[in-house]
Amino acid sequence: MFLIQHVVHGAIAIPMYSLLFQCSRHAPRTVQATQHSLLVSGECLGKQLAMFSAGIIGECTGYLTGLIVALTSLFFVVVLTSVGLETNYKVKKTT
Secondary structure (H helix, E strand, O other): OHHHHHHHHHHHHHHHHHHHHHHHHOOOHHHHHHHHHHHHHHHHHHHHHHHHHHHHHHHHHOHHHHHHHHHHHHHHHHHHHHHHHHHHHHHHHHO
16 A cells, blocks of 8 residues: 555656646746745645545545545546646647
């Protein structure tokens, strides 16, 4: 189960950091580092909250339900991130 958690969180982290780098790159140069630090801190806090929630779900409903919830959330994060990046690229490309 520990290995699966690392795989799921790693798969979530890759598109999230791609999005964070893209957002920081488009920020004004004077606040890029600050914005990136705040976004990364929020992402890490969110990941810790997700791990805490996954532990509670796993203990209360069983580990199979926890795995299904984790994989479902992974699917939605990857889809939403890819749609957001694709939309941002199309907007950037047409202007």
